[in-house]
Structures are given as structure tokens and as C-alpha cells.
Amino acid sequence: MPLARPSRRSLALAAAAATLGATFYGVGAATADNSVPRSDKEIPNLTDVVNDIKAYYGDTVVGGEHYASADSSYARQLAGIEAKAKKDLAHGLKHARHGKKPAIVLDVDDTSVLTYNYELEVGFNYTPASNQAYLDTKDMPPVFGMDSLTNWAASQGVTVFWITGRPEAQRADTVRNLTAVGYKSAPDTAHLYLKNTANPPAYLACGATCTTIEYKSGTRAHIESLGYDIIGNFGDQYSDLSGGHADKSFKLPNPMYFLP
Structure with a gap:
């Protein structure tokens, strides 16, 4: 996200x-x-x-916490996108580039975990401080179906990567949350990329000044350079998906905010 x-x-x-x-x-x-x-x-x-x-x-x-409903329009829309994605991933597995390992890339917020309760708590007014305070005490639930789809892909031999705009300081919170809500692939340092403005990686020519698109597409290019074919890229923002370096992209719904 x-x-x-x-x-x-x-x-x-x-x-x-x-x-x-x-x-x-x-x-x-x-x-x-x-x-x-x-x-x-x-x-x-x-x-x-x-x-x-x-x-x-x-x-x-x-208990004062806001949850999305499993029979909501949101959940139904997700189910349709995920059903198509599963078919496309199955096809991608059969047609992955020769000599390359199949992989998928996921954003974190509102792609892997749902920020809905946090957004309502802060009145859709994100601040780094309020977001960190929330993550200090709560886990965000999985986006409906994405944990199952991701775990299915992993069971088929697909390597799972996450690329998030969360800061490097939230690595432990992110690992804890993804693991706690059922993502079986390890979100370790080799598979979870967070934004590091203090020490940006050498493979990003834009360094600490990257736009979202530059950061995410550049990181996908880096993953490809490690020998992977990204057969599916999932995000709730178009900036999660733009810039290439993925065979297929899947836009998840998010009417709560827009990020360029």
C-alpha cells in the first residue's frame, strides 16, 4: 500500500x-x-x-472494534478477483519463464492485512505516530481470502515476497502480524521488503527519494534479478502495480484512500 x-x-x-x-x-x-x-x-x-x-x-x-463482514460487498468483490487470480497463477506456473523460479509479490496494508479498523479509529487521518501506536497493541486481520490464496500459491512451489511502503522500523510488527493471521510463508528479511530511507538499497537508483512506483517496481526488478519470474503482483493501489516487472497484476479494492 x-x-x-x-x-x-x-x-x-x-x-x-x-x-x-x-x-x-x-x-x-x-x-x-x-x-x-x-x-x-x-x-x-x-x-x-x-x-x-x-x-x-x-x-x-x-467490543468497540470495527470489522469488515465476510458477507459484505467488499468480501464478495475480493472473492471474484481472487478466483480469477488463482486461475491465472495456475496458468502462470505452467508457463513460467524457462530457468526462472515462480514468485508472487504482495503489498501489505489492504492487500495482505486490512487497515479498516485503524482507518475508522483515526478518521482516515493517517499519521506515523498513530499507526505505530496501533501496531504496538493490535494485529490487523487478513484481507478476506488473501491468506488462503497466498498459502495455496506457496503450496504449489511459488515463492512469496512482500513489498510494502511501511518503514524499516516496522519490520518486527509486520512479521508478527502476517504470521499471526495465518500467512505460512516466512516474511523474513529475504522475502519482506520495507522502505529504508536511512540506508536505501544499492539496486534503487533513486535512493531515499523514490516515488512509490519507483520503489516498488525497482524492488520487483531486483527480485527478478535473483532468478524469479513474478507471475502475480497484488496491490490495493495502482502505484503498487505500475512500472512493470510482473507477468500479471491484480488490483484489490480499497475505497478508503488514494496513494499516488
């Missing part, structure tokens, strides 16, 4: 409630395509959009 999730994030406001996430608007800012609304009528009501997001996720509150 995010490239260390910058403090100035955009809440994704759907232009039409029936197609959540189709168009994104920033809170108190210009729209995602940099055009400035000329009237309030061009901006969806924020309260209505948040209610639409809750309905889409099938908001369920237990």
Missing part, C-alpha cells in the same frame, strides 16, 4: 456511491486529478461517503 504512508494522505471519496473508489477526492484539497471543484455540488458529502464505505465493508462492531 503506502510508501511509508506520507502524512498528507487522501481520503478516497467516490464520485458515485454505487461505484466506490471510482474517483478520488482529497479532504479539504483538490481532487485527485488536480482540478478544483467550482461548487460544493461537485464534492460528495463526506459523511455520506464514510457511511457508504462502512456499508461496503459490512461494518460490524465487536
